[in-house]
Amino acid sequence: MAQLASNKSKASLVRTDTVTISNSVLAQRIQQFSMTLIGRLMNPVRQIMESLVANFPKIWKLEEKVVGADLGQGVFQFNFDDEEDIPSILQNRPYHFDGWMVSLERWEPIISSSYPSAINFWVKVTGIPMHLWEVATLEAIGKKIGKIQEVDEEAGSLCVFVNGFNPLIFKMVVPLSTGDEIVVSLEYEKLVGVCDHCSRMTHDSKVCPEVHKVGTGHGTDEQSDKRGGSKSCIITLGAGKSLGSMLREL
Structure with missing residues (x-):
């Protein structure tokens, strides 16, 4: 019982603090993703992320110009080398994969668990x-x-x-x-x-x-x-x- 009480006491002492991010650093990061598309598997139970990340550049015929990454929780991104390649990709939306729809849009600095959708x-x-x-x-x-x-x-x-x-x-x-x-x-x-x-x-x-x-x-x-x-x-x-x-x- 003494040990349990001690653990509860330690838990109550957990502290939080605030970190301020420089606006200049934030602006640089936003600029870094100016040629990034972000997307979401709408039915991740039925869709295979690894396969999508590997195959979308092939579908777009941009294998050597696009790099994809799994961001977790059904969200992914693709970084493009050339801005001129992005409009045609967006023009051909919507996309689907493994028999279910995919959300795909230009990256924006949005903080939300439902972004993108x-x-x-x-x-x-x-x-x-x-x-x-x-x-x-x-x-x-x-x-x-x-x-x-x-x-x-x-x-x-x-x-x-x-x-x-x-x-x-x-x-x-x-x-x-x-x-x-x-x-x-x-x-x-x-x-x-x-x-x-x-x-x-x-x-x-x-x-x-x-x-x-x-x-x-x-x-x-x-x-x-x-x-x-x-x-x-x-x-x-x-x-x-x-x-x-x-x-x-x-």
Whole structure:
């Protein structure tokens, strides 16, 4: 007992201190990573990091110009020799590996356990009636998905950055002031690997936490499509306004 008391006493004496980092040193480190891309395996249980680090430079045909490294916890980086090689790599996103998606973006001095997690998709929108087809409609839909980068009104497509940890939305319900509803469907180009139940890109349905919730009687009130996933979103529109004006308020 005396020894236990002594150990508790020692534990209570643990001290912390603060270290200040010079701004000049920090600026140098940031500049050092100016030609670095950082990424994340969205389903590290199913994806092999060593294989990705070895094969991505081959896929990019930059074996002699890119050096990759495993940063741990499903995060990796690639350092480039030439700035001119980076835009084409980013232009061809999103990437997938071992049947699941990969987040890949330019390195930024962000301190967060969830960084990086952004994945950009071109999303094809279908189900919009011709008389409601306009940029404002597409933008309202895109804002519900993520951060809009580009809108192609003619093709009915959006380039959107989504949070790779969040469930994807595959349908949107738009109630109109007339009492009618339109159901909009979303198709994510180059999407590979998604849970059939909750629509997340981080696991498959065999290990989905939502499946276990349903099994224990703790279901959710979210909208579901025919595959059972939480994939729909409702856009509520107010009465007495045009569709365009209501969408712009979202």
